[in-house]
Amino acid sequence: MKVAFILLALLLTGCQAVSLQVENVPEAIEISTFISDKQVYSSQEDITFTVAVASPEESEVKAVVKGIKPYSRNYIEVEETHILHKGDNQLSFSSKTPYCTSGCGGVNPGEHDITLEVFKEGDLITNKTITIELTR
Known part of the structure; x- marks a missing residue:
């Protein structure tokens, strides 16, 4: 809206050539992509998560990747502090999948959620x- 108003004002005042460059910057920190390097993993396998996040300004954030929580604790939990730059940023996290069994103390095979949380100044x-998906 502001850009349209400025352009209209410039056109009405007689300016003939207007060059305006607008950056594609979000109003708030946004996660555009959160993916793992594969969809299906076996026990004790390396796993890498890739994140694309956009920021309206340079800011320090805490990013937490956690999940596979069959009981009351996360079997994957990686916490890192990052400085996000204005615009697009790419982050990477690595971990190892838990030991997967058919029960009896391990993690059951099947689908499991992994969540990325971004905190700024302690607020989510x-x-x-x-x-x-985990397999044996």
Whole structure:
């Protein structure tokens, strides 16, 4: 709206050539992509998560990737502090899948949620959840 008003004002005042460059910057921190390197994993396998996040300004955030929670604790939990730059940012997290059994103390095979949470100054700003599959 502001851009249209400025352009209209410039046109009405007789300016003939107007060059305006607008950055594609979000109003708040946004997660555009949260993916794992594969969809299906076996026990004790390396797993890498890739995140694309956009920020309206440079800011320090805490990013937490956690999940596979069959009991009351997360079997994957990675917490890192990052400095986000204005615009698009790419983050990467690595972990290992838990030991997968058919029960009896391990994690059951099947689908499990993994959640990314982004905190700024201790407040949860945004989150996104994906699902992966564990096999024995």
